[in-house]
Amino acid sequence: MANIFEEKDRRVIPNWRSFKRTVSLGELNSSTLIKAEKNEILFPLDDYIFDFKKNLSLPHAGDLISAAISNGIVEHKDVINAAKFILSKKTLATNTQITLAKQILFCTSGPRDKNSISHLTVDTFTRVIKKEILWKRIKEVRQRIQEFPYNPLLYVELSRYHSILGQEEKAKNAMKIALHLSPNNRFILRCAVRLFAHYDDIEFSHDLLRKNPLSYNDPWLTSAEIAIATIRERSSRFIKRGLEMIDSKKYSPFSISELSSSIATVELLNGNNKKSRALFKHALIEPNDNTLAQVEWASKIDGNLSINPLTYKVKSSFEALSIDNFQNQKFKEALDNTFRWLVDQPFTRRPIMLGAHIAGALLNDQQTNREFLFAGLISHPNDPQIINNIVYSFALENEIEEAKKYLEQIKWSEEINEMTNICLTATRGLLNFRTHKPELGRKLYMEAIEKATLKQNQYYISLALLNWAREEILNKSADIESIMDAVYKIPEDKSNFDVSILQKEVIKLFQINNL
Amino acid sequence: MIAIEDNAAANLLNRKLTSGWIVKEKIVKPSGTTGSFFSVCYLAEKDEETCFLKAFDFSKFFQMSQKNDPARGIVDVMSDMLNAFRYERDLSNHCKGKHVTKVVFVRDSGEEMVEGFAVPLVPYLIFDLSDGDVRNKLALSDKLDFAWKLLSLHDIAVGIRQLHNIEVSHQDLKPSNILVFKDESKLGDLGRSLCKNLPSPYKDLPYTGDYNYAPPEIMYGFWESDWNRRVYATDCYLLGSMVVFYFSGISMSALLMNNIPEDFRFYNWSGSFDEIKTYLLDGFEMSLNQFEKSIENEYFKKELRLIVELLCFPLPDQRGHPKNIASIGSNYNLERFVTKFDLLRRKAEYMIKN
Numbered sequence: 108m109a110n111i112f113e114e115k116d117r118r119v120i121p122n123w124r125s126f127k128r129t130v131s132l133g134e135l136n137s138s139t140l141i142k143a144e145k146n147e148i149l150f151p152l153d154d155y156i157f158d159f160k161k162n163l164s165l166p167h168a169g170d171l172i173s174a175a176i177s178n179g180i181v182e183h184k185d186v187i188n189a190a191k192f193i194l195s196k197k198t199l200a201t202n203t204q205i206t207l208a209k210q211i212l213f214c215t216s217g218p219r220d221k222n223s224i225s226h227l228t229v230d231t232f233t234r235v236i237k238k239e240i241l242w243k244r245i246k247e248v249r250q251r252i253q254e255f256p257y258n259p260l261l262y263v264e265l266s267r268y269h270s271i272l273g274q275e276e277k278a279k280n281a282m283k284i285a286l287h288l289s290p291n292n293r294f295i296l297r298c299a300v301r302l303f304a305h306y307d308d309i310e311f312s313h314d315l316l317r318k319n320p321l322s323y324n325d326p327w328l329t330s331a332e333i334a335i336a337t338i339r340e341r342s343s344r345f346i347k348r349g350l351e352m353i354d355s356k357k358y359s360p361f362s363i364s365e366l367s368s369s370i371a372t373v374e375l376l377n378g379n380n381k382k383s384r385a386l387f388k389h390a391l392i393e394p395n396d397n398t399l400a401q402v403e404w405a406s407k408i409d410g411n412l413s414i415n416p417l418t419y420k421v422k423s424s425f426e427a428l429s430i431d432n433f434q435n436q437k438f439k440e441a442l443d444n445t446f447r448w449l450v451d452q453p454f455t456r457r458p459i460m461l462g463a464h465i466a467g468a469l470l471n472d473q474q475t476n477r478e479f480l481f482a483g484l485i486s487h488p489n490d491p492q493i494i495n496n497i498v499y500s501f502a503l504e505n506e507i508e509e510a511k512k513y514l515e516q517i518k519w520s521e522e523i524n525e526m527t528n529i530c531l532t533a534t535r536g537l538l539n540f541r542t543h544k545p546e547l548g549r550k551l552y553m554e555a556i557e558k559a560t561l562k563q564n565q566y567y568i569s570l571a572l573l574n575w576a577r578e579e580i581l582n583k584s585a586d587i588e589s590i591m592d593a594v595y596k597i598p599e600d601k602s603n604f605d606v607s608i609l610q611k612e613v614i615k616l617f618q619i620n621n622l
Numbered sequence: 623m624i625a626i627e628d629n630a631a632a633n634l635l636n637r638k639l640t641s642g643w644i645v646k647e648k649i650v651k652p653s654g655t656t657g658s659f660f661s662v663c664y665l666a667e668k669d670e671e672t673c674f675l676k677a678f679d680f681s682k683f684f685q686m687s688q689k690n691d692p693a694r695g696i697v698d699v700m701s702d703m704l705n706a707f708r709y710e711r712d713l714s715n716h717c718k719g720k721h722v723t724k725v726v727f728v729r730d731s732g733e734e735m736v737e738g739f740a741v742p743l744v745p746y747l748i749f750d751l752s753d754g755d756v757r758n759k760l761a762l763s764d765k766l767d768f769a770w771k772l773l774s775l776h777d778i779a780v781g782i783r784q785l786h787n788i789e790v791s792h793q794d795l796k797p798s799n800i801l802v803f804k805d806e807s808k809l810g811d812l813g814r815s816l817c818k819n820l821p822s823p824y825k826d827l828p829y830t831g832d833y834n835y836a837p838p839e840i841m842y843g844f845w846e847s848d849w850n851r852r853v854y855a856t857d858c859y860l861l862g863s864m865v866v867f868y869f870s871g872i873s874m875s876a877l878l879m880n881n882i883p884e885d886f887r888f889y890n891w892s893g894s895f896d897e898i899k900t901y902l903l904d905g906f907e908m909s910l911n912q913f914e915k916s917i918e919n920e921y922f923k924k925e926l927r928l929i930v931e932l933l934c935f936p937l938p939d940q941r942g943h944p945k946n947i948a949s950i951g952s953n954y955n956l957e958r959f960v961t962k963f964d965l966l967r968r969k970a971e972y973m974i975k976n
Contacts, residue, residue: 175876202870260900
């Protein structure tokens, strides 16, 4: 039996993406409302234009496009002409001149976004999620570091790749170098906080922010500090400061969105629903994807917070959309959005478990189920929960050898949590049924049900019972009636669609077999 | 009100100046003499020698003054013009005879009264006539060999170092200010240079050169209060940017801005220089990679990349040769780079011969 996706407590921990993607989301822009005013023409290009027109040579064209790029005025017609001139002399121009000329002409003809994550669908899974791609990227970043070891962002990127591959120590070491090179940078601090929180090093993660003076003035860091302090079950000393920031009107609504939702979460957990709602409302003025996902999560605790994430035009809000689609039983859309969520943040476990659950339990698509789980094993090698689900999926399709191969990967000597243990017991029951050892299978299913009963977990009791009943039907066992009685009596569970789907399948299978 | 057309400096053609120079030809904004916004340029002859004449144009000074500070009167603007003229002349004289060989000096200077204009006074400077600026030279030979480029860079580095030795900072090093005389390259346009011992009309400006070539700290509004550190760091960056231009045909500032996200470019940035440093380092690293791709030869690729990395490092306190940074003295001493350019030039020549 497979573990389900469990929507645990959620906090506004910063999301961690590549630098380029984080920039494109606007999370690294200045927080204050004061914007730099762009002058019409910052520094005159007249001399450069005159020289180019007079000489019509590559060095003069290069000089003109250089001045234009430095000034950010590449749309100027003479600059475009200079770029075209360079491309007309491709055999003589330098690589750099050709690249920049193309960029000028490309930018002026409008941006294209064919390869963005929001266009990906789950059928591209094996093409997009590949260990080999990560190894190649790590090699490239390492080479770049060797050439120029002073760029802290390269270490952040290296850390991200290692964390996607589940290489905890390497990821942490690279991040520590980035922090050493640039201890007061918002992007690096937020990434570091996420990384160390991801590996349950909450204390270190918290200290990074608690002791950093930037946390006092930068709402993006203040919000993260409050979230981490909550996980650490401490009261953040930045809450008061955060509220001052929100009230000050000095910051753009986008900049304080995470901060508002972070404090709103604290209020929600303290039972101050009224305050929490007001802060979430503030957070939703101009939310980012993290805020949207947080509100989506909070809406399960406080129904008044229910939102439709689609009404907010937020970039990369795949998490919120996945959960929303899932809750509204739009499973195909949910699967695509979960896949996008995984591509967006490949080191995270939650999209893996949700995607696998939707594909395996709700859409009966074992191939996609396993693709999610295999991707999960990249970032979480030896995770017993993920391995259990792979074994379960292979066993269901009677791929016994594969199932056994993965079951052998379980490290029984390491601590396995009780819920995963219940699932593993039931899965071993399934495997025994499929290898024609019904007695042992039956015993294991009963053991799983007993353990779940001890934990008073009705959901796991139901799942184990339904899986057992299915195996007994397929085994054409004599004593099926008593099990089916229990199947019919399974209480309705509106929050777990997979139970009712499986219940219907088992009843149908029983009826067909009894005809 | 003075009309722009009312322009004595633009009316020197065919005149014999009191200094004996005959103004032969007007150059419509010639290549090789930028900084010419405030001047009108001519070819002038004397004793069968043709030279370059730069006439200071009052109307342009007035035009700029009206734009920046409409309250300034004619006397103030006149004073500005004379200060600029005097400064360029005096700075040139200051450099002469102090072992400065790679700089284009003022050969002669004077003031001409051109009657019939509201402001008839035209101060002028006479310079040696070059073959053109380095862009023309680079354009003439598409496959200009490495040796020549390195020779020219060596000349420039020597010129900058010679100026630094007498506490002068060029501040306006760019392709149009590298003048070529046969095979020798010299630094032109000392008009925007700064000298520690001469009162400059631009002394209050953090940067006096062309902002299109300015180092990143200046672009982002940060500058050292220490004069030496500020101006020599700037010259270092500008020299590195020349290396980039010689081999990639693009300036370092353009590469850097191009490799920084749009929102972080100086014209969109409202944060501090400290806040941008991390992103500058990232953009710089990508710029170096891009620069490298313009050079085919592996040996020169690595050597030149290192030179650019040291000279153009975006954080001014870490700019310069590491051995200089580690030792007592100026970070920005160019001696090691002069030697390096010379060595590379010799290697390039050796490779051509063999």
